[in-house]
Amino acid sequence: MKFSYKLNNLLGTVYKKGNLIFTPDGNSVISPVGNRITIFNLRNNKSTTLPIESRYNYEAVGLSPDGFTLLTVNEVGEANIISLISQTVVYRYQFKRKVRAVKFSPDGKHFAVCKENNVFVFKAPNSKNIQYNGFVMERVFHGAYDETTCLDWSSDSKILAVGSKDMATKLYPLDKWKNFRLCSLGSHTEGIVGCFFEEGSYDITTISRNGQLCIWESTVEPQDLIPLNEIPVNKKKKKNDDDEDDVNIADSIERTEEETVAALEQLEVNDTNNKENKMFYKRVAKHFVADEVRKNNRDALLTSAAYHKTLKILVTGYSTGEFFIHELPDVNQIHSLSISDEKIKSISLNDTGDWIALGCGGSGFLQFSGQLLVWEWQSETYIMKQQGHSSNMSCISYSGDGQMIVTGGEDGKVKLWNIHSGFCFVTFTEHTNAVSDVAISGAKRFVVSASYDGTVRTYDLKRYRNFRTFTSTKPVQFSCVSVDSSGEFVAAGGQDVFEICLWSVKTGRLLEVLAGHEGPVSSLTFSPIISNTTLVSVSWDKTLKTWDAIEKGSAHEAIELIADGTCVAYKPDGQEVAVATLDGQISVFHIKTAAQLYSIEGRNDLGSGRSDTDLITAKKTLQAKCFTSLCYSADGEYLLAGGHSKNVCIYYVKEALLLKKFEITQNHSLDAVDDFINRRKLTEFGNIALVEEREEKEGGKVQIKLPGVRKGDMASRVFKPEVRVYSLQFAPTGQHWAAATTEGLLVYSLNAGLVFDPWQLRIGITPEAVRNATREGNHIEALAMAMKLNEAALIQETIEKIPVKDIELVILDLTEDYIKRLILIISGFIDNSRHLEYYICWAQQILTLHLPKINVQQNLPALLSLEKSMIRKYEQLSKICDHNKYTLRYIERLGSLKKEIKQEEKMETESENESNADSDFETSQDV
Template identity: 40%
Template sequence: MNYKFHNLLGAPYRGGNVLVVNNTLLISPIGNRVSLTDLLKSQTQTLSSQSSSNLRLIASSPDALFLLTIDQNNRATLINLIRRVELHRITFKATVRAAKFSPDGKFIAVGVGKLVQLWRCPGFRKEFFPFELVRTFSDCNDEVSSLDWSPDSRYLLVGSRDLAVRLLCVEKRKGVSRPFLFLGHRDVIVGAFFGVDKKSNNVSCVYTLSRDGAIFSWGFSVPGRQTSDVEMEGGSDPESPGTPGRGGEEEGEGKVKSSKRKAEALDVENGSLDEDGTVLLHTLKWELLKKDYFTQASARVSACDYHRGLDMVVVGFSNGVFGLYQMPDFVCIHLLSISREKITTAVFNGLGNWLTFGCAKLGQLLVWEWKSESYILKQQGHYFDVNAIAYSQDSQLLATGADDNKVKVWTISSGFCFVTFSEHTNAVTALLFTAKNNSLLSASLDGTVRAWDLYRYRNFRTFTTPTSKQFVSLATDQSGEVICAGTLDSFEIYVWSMKTGRLLDVLSGHEGPVHGLTFSPINAVLGSSSWDKTVRLWNVFDGKGVVESFPHTHDVLTVVYRPDGKQLACSTLDGQIHFWDPIEGLLMYTIEGRRDIAGGRLMTDRRSAANSTSGKCFTTLCYSADGSYILAGGNSKFICMYDVADQVLLRRFQITHNLSLDGVLDFLNSKNMTEAGPLDLIDDDNSDTEEGVDKQTQKKLAYDLPGSMPNHGRPVIRTKCLRIAPTGRSFSAATTEGVLVYSMDDSFIFDPTDLDIDVTPEAVESALNEDQPKRALILSLRLNEDLLIKKCITSVKPEDVPAVASAVPFRYLQRLVEALADLLENCPHLEFMLRWCKELCQYHGALIQQNSRNMLPALKSLQKSITRLHQDLAETCSSNVYLLRYLLTTSDKK
């Protein structure tokens, strides 16, 4: 039962800024979590650490060792990216919209409301309060909106919502009382950046961008020095500090270029250089050299970034268009539309060849290579809640269907979506993979059940009814030849033929929506659950109609068969799980789960979470691969795992700690209650919120449960669907946060199978040294230590594999199969491992068949590993065959 959080699918991006560290590692916030995407290996992983609310801002240290995350409650977390662990936490006292590490990694600049705070970056030293406040700047008249460090970490450019940019000196120096002001913008500052001379690596200019689409270029002159003719190419007098200029474009371009030449003319005598040769920016006389504007009509600048090495600016607009401009000449290189909604983040990678864009409203995350004009990454999540999920038979694929009418198929190992089907015209309510694993079935409220080909990625079959119905449940028999779907409005079950697509039968009898359908794994009996308080069994092939009916006292929400077909489980509206014997028609036992799933109080609740009983029920159930335990989830922040035989709660998984969702807190703060209702539910229409997570109201669907509370504008935490992988090594939950994937904990857990005083790691090593592979393997299996088992397997000689495999006792066989499945994923000795599998199956085949229920998870894992290797080798062999044919044809011509 050692499941832990592994990944989050269905929502690659939800708001906030993204980062690209080490040129190829993409860091993006997803709700209150952080996702890491390797752009070279095409793999994504979500960190298990959570913030108290949705993340607004993330910042990374220059060496990519530390990650600072700041949420909407202004609570910051410092994370070690290498170890994936939290180091420190701190809470700021005002809204934080900008934060950045210094280039030398010693300080963190944080814009806390109107203040700019400098914090010393905590390291690995153990301290009571590791965050040390070094200095505070209180020069801004409104909230800080952007920050940028100079290359030498001595100066800060601070953009504010008061339409000004300030140049701050980090070190306390004599004669520096007030910061230099860059004025002239007519809207909120979106970005301010230092331009650097490539030869001397000194600051040569400053670029400031405002939300109305203006970019100003600023240069400097040395106090006390006459302006040369080269510096005055435009012929006009130098502008006074802090005032905008009125020169033309040609004049401005000349000034920017001459300003870069000035960086080499600075000297120590005039006080423009420090003793170590660095430029003292606060002693320079800055002037506005050039004004440029982005021609995007009414669209505003919503995101921007600057790359110092390439001297380029990338800008994202509120209409979904992005532009790439070469500075200082302001030459437009690219101007493309990549979305229909506002771009909320735009950033360069370290080399400057990749551009990363994010759209919070649509959940889009794009990585664009601007030189070759191609996508490196293109992902988009579901816009609304995920209703249904399904595992493929080999546990490699996961399909999701949501309220946005789309069906997506994800690769679990990489965490990426590789195909999206959008033919449905209403919410997708149920999904199912066929037995042969080459097609996917989906049911929708649009009145159709569609079959998707996973080889050609097309809809090859559509099942309809004479009159339009709304389908909310789906089931298929073991052969995949019969498709059944339950309706919401007419309370009927429709049966189709997979081959012909013809409607075979209509099963009537239910008096409420049919929300649960499941076929027995051992015969052709179909189980259905309905809101009419009954579970019915149907004989689909013989056409006898209802075989058995199990009455309940409350509405039945879902039904599921145990994998061996000898037990049926269903959940009711009163929070109970009933277990039936489908053969004898008897109630075996009942689990009272209302108190287990209880927890979390909605903003509109008038009772505490402990006393509230409304909606506390399980809406989805799922048996484990061996049927020994069952997972249950519903309108709560908990997923419960029960032991079926003893009817006891084994474990509770809390889906999230995100306070941005309703129903997470057990106790509400009475200070937030006003005469108009809860303070969090009152929308401030006058607030001018910028980038971040947009408030999305949850759709109130027609098939919501009776008695469920209205949403009132805040997403409510709930679990809509649960599925366990056929291998038993992981399970997935479709929740308000997205699709959460939990897998077995790979950390070291000492769990010996048959321990004795003589069973030690030293005894295993001694047996290996004495060339006794049988004894060494059995000792390692009794000790149940993973590394020793794998070492003993690989140390067996190929000719000794049959003898050793036949000597393994059956009680250790499951552990040995699990080790072989793991080795097949990573071991390069493919033929050797396949020989092991063959010998085990040949010698222990009869015993494996007799105990298939207990061995099923391990065998599924082995099948998954072999199938994956077969697919990889098939592609390689096919390409080799084509290459050899080509070489033969060319040699014959010569």
């Protein structure tokens, strides 16, 4: 249980490609993020990532009308039906080809899939239709001449409209109807981007890639459709009915000319009625909605569209990053806005039509970037605006209380992320080159970032501004940075100049230049002990150096390493340091005696992976892999390591033992995931991945990286990024850890509610025994047994039945082992329970009675977890209190204003009465 970490959230990447969907309640947006699905709750301001991973990136997503079933299809045609209740994959299906669009019918009984030039209609699984196979095909339509691109269902789920690249929209019936005829709606000069039925009607609107908008009117209403089985069958006349035939012939002979003309007229009327009952479409309007965009950019294309059928609002997005809102059927422009430099790939409207979700994805050098916005068009405000780094995320750092993560990227940006919500709330853009390392002060006062632009910058976490910029006496590309435990000194190591610079945060002056390394300084860190300014650094010169620059200046002690040093990490107690080297080993040294304590051979644990364009085998590639990021756990017993691989390893330091290995991704859309190249790519001429395929209109579409380029290819290339862990760190609370990878910022956390993990369990300890002890008033024994069972619900039930007056006595009788676990339990209950004051009493008594006796260093994760919960609850309550305070002030002020207005009105009436009395007195005197 101690290492049962599961993926909790994916930060730093909000959208890549595919279509966005609002949930039926309109409060959440479902976004495909690579090979994972993230749900952004806009009401509660929180994001969650489903614990489901596909083998390739998702491209098409559909949600059932009840909001319980999610249909996802990746870029190679693998489809999954996901239950959003259990968050598991229920059914799987192989389309074996690329799928452009999927959509559920409004009644929830069917869903349609666009594949190549075909449309497949399946029965949708639901609670009434329980079956083993979730993909039961019902109809297939083959009418399109090119790839189908979009589809839409009529409001009664009887007719399906499908747009394709053949510049036509075709209508298909789900069942057979007497007065329905297959319709193909043309009038477009480019491929169809969107087709939309009207609410309660078969009228349809189509829009193409060049912005041509056509409005079509149907001659048949939904209630006018006649099922085929209701057609009256004409009975053939029998041969023996000679008498009737003779009578009819005689009647026809006796008809007059006037009767014959009247019969012919009636026949013409019947024919016209039959024609009107047949389904025909008439184009009533044609508009060009992209003309305004093309005034500034002639190459602008319409890339996405969405339509709200109730409000009759059409939203169109373009390759220039602009979107327009029009009102149909008059096509009056309501609003327009430019939100990005990249094209808008997906648009979605919520059920009420107030919020518009827009997804922008990058291409070429910006292929890692993704932008997700939710815009309220009536008030013209952002509900949500999130964007990841436009290039790889290179470094991360946790705050001291574990509530915040700082990330730096190769795009020169520094971002601050809230762990609880999963959103970025501040972005600093002062750096002009890639950010190489970030650090945060222990008191959570400021953030420090080092960059290859030759500067080290500090950012205030209260005013969110860059208040210090440190530079060296000569131009240096800083590759690493660290802050001491007191927050007074900042040190940074150079990559091209092999020196370490030391600055004072208060004055901003350069205090010392530490020279001694003969190669690039790859990593450095200060001692975590307060009032200890010892600094350790590793370099490519195969040395680990220990500095005490404040007292001894440039004097240092050197430890020879076997290979080039790539990373160094301090143990939380400040007695040991772990060093990762280029040969894949991790060495642990005692900081005072310089003796090597442990050695971990980790190269084979990294795991191999062969790129599509590699000319050597994965076994040979493994010899060049190493760990590039290390971090100790909060208690200092375990070591987290990652590097040039998709694996993250946790080691038990004392035994040099691998405890657990995490595979961060199975996404085959990335490179170097497998150990072998697919034989389909190996031809008689060699590896087909080494052959470039260029397309003029698509901007090159080169899939081979430039030789020697590992970070940030500035050319417009669409190569597959390689799987790698750039940086990782344990949270100070020990409850989760984060890794900056090619996929984004992955956060793994412990979920104690899903696993039975007892502690010192003995025979006779059962939930019934715990409840019996509680009923008898033996609260100490009941609490001890509940903690041994380690079930959160039972512990909470037991604690809440203890009277407030007995809290102090219960805590006094608990030993140190129980107190450590109780602190973690109480911190969790403070977050989730409404009995806030009750649990604060528990926390106060624990800290008052046991804090002087317990080992703070060993219990630091539990104490930090308690601090984190208290701070979060304080922030939540302070917002509520401020809101109530200002509301009361407003009401009080409003009441005083009304009182003043009444007094003024009273004074006016009194003055009027006095003036009237005076006038009456004067008139009486005159009389």
